[in-house]
Amino acid sequence: MLRYVFRRALQTAAVLLAITAAxxxxxxxxxxxxxxxxxxxxxxxxxxxxxxxxxxxxxxxxxxxxxxxxxxxxxxxxxxxxxxxxxxxxxxxxxxxxxxxxxxAAIADHLPVTLSLATGALAVILVLGIGTGLVSALRRGSRTDRLLSGFTLIGASVQIYFLGYALQYLLVYSTDLLPLPGYVPLADDAGGWAAGLLLPWLVLGFVNAAIFARLSRAQLLEVMHEGYVRTARGKGLSARRAHLKYTARGAAPPLVQLLGLEAGALFGGAFITETVFGLGGVGKLAVDAVVGNDLPTVVGTVLLAALCVVVFVAVADLVVAWLDPRVRLA
Incomplete structure (x- = not known):
């Protein structure tokens, strides 16, 4: 495992060096x-x-x-x-x-907004994506499965900017069910921090969770029919324990890799979401830099986004190697 970690660290460093050169x-x-x-x-x-x-x-x-x-x-x-x-x-x-x-310094000023947005969106992706995929897989072919599959198909097809503006109009301006999206530092007002980011979390999390749910359903269904899972059930292991001990571990590697990509993209700056909701994060900083021809800021935000993706993908690969020892030999 240590040899694999060392090899993966060298690969990550080489990729980062190539990104800086490019x-x-x-x-x-x-x-x-x-x-x-x-x-x-x-x-x-x-x-x-x-x-x-x-x-x-x-x-x-x-x-x-x-x-x-x-x-x-x-x-x-x-x-x-x-x-x-x-x-x-x-x-x-x-x-x-x-x-x-x-x-x-400009990135550091905008980074707390992006970190807050990405953390909440990842929580929505994990809970909604894995939960929906698990329920659909366990109830394959049922009305619940068809309903959830259609729901995730809509979520995977809709664009963030459309959903963001539509929900903002319906839930904020028309009905006042949710407060106007905005950012309040967590240390100043935890309640205002969560309330201001609730709608951006739901929009960004829902769109990405839909894709995550469809992949998790497919992976769970594939692993459920593996021989070692059927053998565990045949030896008297309950369905719940068999799925927790064997099915979840077997289906996890592709989901972990996808989660690494999603986390890297989110922490590097959710450009569309921050622009739609007027949040002053790193993504909005990058968009403003492109519009204003602020070349050094464009380069800095590109490097930050690349760093986040490379690091989170590397961490995901290490987790996959821990889950599946065969990966270490590849």
């Missing part, structure tokens, strides 16, 4: 002028040159990438448009000349 090459080595884009249309020639020097764009490409990696590990000093030195601590993701602050 992102750096895409945004900084492109034919367009990153200094002009970062500084904005109101900057004069002197300010653009100052930004170009601050970003290291007057250095060779290899030196630029080395400085970028060094900033991620040890931090660096960046100059603002007016020449003011700014300490960008590790991990230094660059400096936003639009927001006038380091990108890492």
């Amino acid at each position: 992102t750096f090459g895409l945004f900084y080595a492109a034919p367009s002028d990153p200094a002009l884009i970062a500084c904005g249309p109101k900057c004069d020639t002197g300010q653009v040159e100052a930004v170009r020097h601050s970003m290291g764009l007057d250095q060779p490409i290899v030196q630029q990438y080395a400085d970028y990696l060094r900033g991620l590990v040890a931090g660096r000093t960046i100059k603002d448009v007016d020449g003011t030195p700014i300490d960008c601590g590790a991990p230094c993701l660059g400096y936003s000349y639009t927001l006038h602050q380091p990108v890492s």
